[in-house]
Amino acid sequence: xxxxxxxxxxxxxxxxxxxxxxxxxxxxxxxxxxxxxxxxxxxxxxxxxxxxxxxxxxxxxxxxxxxxxxxxxxxxxxxxxxxxxxxxxxxxxxxxxxxxxxxxxxxxxxxxxxxxxxxxxxxxxxxxxxxxxxxxxxxxxxxxxxxxxxxxxxxxxxxxxxxxxxxxxxxxxxxxxxxxxxxxxxxxxxxxxxxxxxxxxxxxxxxxxxxxxxxxxxxxxxxxxxxxxxxxxxxxxxxxxxxxxxxxxxxxxxxxxxxxxxxxxxxxxxxxxxxxxxxxxxxxxxxxxxxxxxxxxxxxxxxxxxxxxxxxxxxxxxxxxxxxxxxxxxxxxxxxxxxxxxxxxxxxxxxxxxxxxxxxxxxxxxxxxxxxxxxxxxxxxxxxxxxxxxxxxxxxxxxxxxxxxxxx
Numbered sequence: 369x370x371x372x373x374x375x376x377x378x379x380x381x382x383x384x385x386x387x388x389x390x391x392x393x394x395x396x397x398x399x400x401x402x403x404x405x406x407x408x409x410x411x412x413x414x415x416x417x418x419x420x421x422x423x424x425x426x427x428x429x430x431x432x433x434x435x436x437x438x439x440x441x442x443x444x445x446x447x448x449x450x451x452x453x454x455x456x457x458x459x460x461x462x463x464x465x466x467x468x469x470x471x472x473x474x475x476x477x478x479x480x481x482x483x484x485x486x487x488x489x490x491x492x493x494x495x496x497x498x499x500x501x502x503x504x505x506x507x508x509x510x511x512x513x514x515x516x517x518x519x520x521x522x523x524x525x526x527x528x529x530x531x532x533x534x535x536x537x538x539x540x541x542x543x544x545x546x547x548x549x550x551x552x553x554x555x556x557x558x559x560x561x562x563x564x565x566x567x568x569x570x571x572x573x574x575x576x577x578x579x580x581x582x583x584x585x586x587x588x589x590x591x592x593x594x595x596x597x598x599x600x601x602x603x604x605x606x607x608x609x610x611x612x613x614x615x616x617x618x619x620x621x622x623x624x625x626x627x628x629x630x631x632x633x634x635x636x637x638x639x640x641x642x643x644x645x646x647x648x649x650x651x652x653x654x655x656x657x658x659x660x661x662x663x664x665x666x667x668x669x670x671x672x673x674x675x676x677x678x679x680x681x682x683x684x685x686x687x688x689x690x691x692x693x694x695x696x697x698x699x700x701x702x703x704x705x706x707x708x709x710x711x712x713x714x715x716x717x718x719x720x721x722x723x724x725x726x727x728x729x730x731x732x733x734x735x736x737x738x739x740x741x742x743x744x745x746x747x748x749x750x751x752x753x754x755x756x757x758x759x760x761x762x763x764x765x766x767x768x769x770x771x772x773x774x775x776x
Contacts, residue, residue: 369765370696372772377694381424382442387467394450394460398468399427402442403475404775407509409434409723410445411481412490414452414461423447425694429686430720432695433713435771436749437720439727441510444476452483461493469497475509478502479723486549487530501526503723511727525726528733535735540591540625548722548738554588556718556742557657557684560710562596563747564680567754568708573597576615576653578673580604581660583631585684585716587624589657594621598655602648605633606660609644613651652676659684666690667699674706679760683712696768704764711764713771714749718742 383400397420400408410430423445431443446468450460461484465472472478472494479502480486486502494502501522507513513521531548533539538555539546562572577598579590582605594600599615603624610616610633616624627634649672656673658665658681665688670678681703691697696704703709721742725731732738749767757766 369769369772372776373696373768375776376772377428381427384420384424385468385471386420387464389450389460389463391463392450392454392456392460394448394464396446396448396464397423398444398446398471398476399423400442400444400476401427401431403509404431404442405440405510406512407475407477407506408442408444409477409503409506409720410443411479412446412448412464412484413481414448414450414457414483416449416451418447418449420447426686428694429713431775432768432771433717433720435774436714437717437745438724439506439510440774441506444478445481446478458489458493461489462496465493465499466497469494469499472497472499472502472505473508475505477504477506477723479719480549487547491526503727506727517729521727521729524731524733525723528726528738529722531733531735531738533735538735538739540622544626548735549719550584551588552718552722552739552742553716554585554590554659554684554718555592555739556721556746557585557589557659557682557715558592558596558598559743560682560715560746560750561593561598561655561657561680563743563750564682564708564710567747567750568760571597572655574599575655575679576601576651577655577657578602578604578648578651578653580656580658580664580688581684582624582628582633583659586657586659587628587631589659589682589684590621591625593655593657594618601653602644602651603633604641604644604648606641607632608638608641609633609648610635610637610639611644611648611651649673650676654679656681657684658688660688661685662687663690664688665699667702670699670703678707680708680710682710682715684716686712686716688712696764700764705761708760709764710750711767714746714767717745717749721745
């Protein structure tokens with residue numbers, strides 16, 4: 369696996385597009401790792417201090433993710449080094465999408481990512497530049513549909529991603545009109561845990577869980593873990609956190625989800641971050657879902673959790689461990705050797721899978737069909753790992769081997 373990984377990491381990307389904004393200090397990159405299958409895909413992120421290497425590592429991560437989520441295309445990513453709180457953000461995005469629109473019409477598909485919203489920014493701004501949909505390049509480069517078929521499938525994709533969830537089994541509150549895009553990634557993180565226990569033995573019911581991050585992914589993962597019968601005993605977010613060693617009730621978790629402000633945990637009982645960051649890692653817990661930013665989890669934190677009975681980690685964040693390597697650094701390898709570690713490209717593939725699902729010819733547009741499709745894709749990926757490795761350790765190493773054998 370390590371030889372395959374080294375070969376994959378060291379292979380130069382096929383396309384690097386660099387842009388410097390004429391009106392601000394913003395700088396942006398599109399990195400296309402490969403045009404496997406005639407196209408590539410990956411979202412657009414913006415943060416101050418972002419560099420080309422970060423975009424490159426994310427593009428390579430996307431390519432591995434597509435081996436699970438489909439379609440079988442290359443990985444790509446867009447990144448803009450600019451403060452997303454700057455009032456000039458909209459103008460930066462407008463100029464950025466204007467210059468990358470030829471790529472988006474030909475062979476590259478994008479979407480929302482860190483600090484860039486799919487519905488309110490990516491779709492309307494790319495439309496201004498003459499792009500039918502941010503995924504148009506994937507249709508043209510990979511699927512090569514007729515014009516009529518492309519119109520139908522783009523309509524299906526457009527409608528599906530922003531579809532309001534009407535089934536109460538998948539929404540914390542149907543009257544709040546949560547969309548598929550709001551919930552599907554967190555659902556996948558929780559579903560990966562459920563499928564892991566179903567396949568490797570045991571049950572999610574009654575297992576204690578700790579979740580890091582309470583943004584779009586973490587809050588949804590917490591909701592679905594609780595709904596599936598896990599006992600959430602701790603939540604840690606950038607502003608602080610909450611602990612209940614007996615486990616929060618599903619009603620309490622639902623209320624926390626409904627009370628969150630944007631991507632922030634809100635509670636009258638919040639424990640300050642400095643305090644909870646010292647205590648949460650030693651809670652007795654079987655499930656850990658890191659859903660905050662990349663490269664945060666230290667070896668000390670993971671060892672404390674392992675000593676407290678940790679069984680499975682389901683990664684909601686891309687590369688959650690504080691390793692400098694693009695993939696599979698020493699902390700990740702150590703974790704994979706000690707416990708069951710479901711890698712990010714399986715557990716957080718929900719949104720990528722939803723895009724792939726809606727790109728297919730006429731599909732069912734019910735909540736149940738959409739969520740079940742993501743569930744089946746994650747189940748299949750974990751079954752593929754189990755068929756090669758029945759041990760509860762080395763799951764990530766096995767998953768990477770399966771993926772890389774398709775790419776090299």
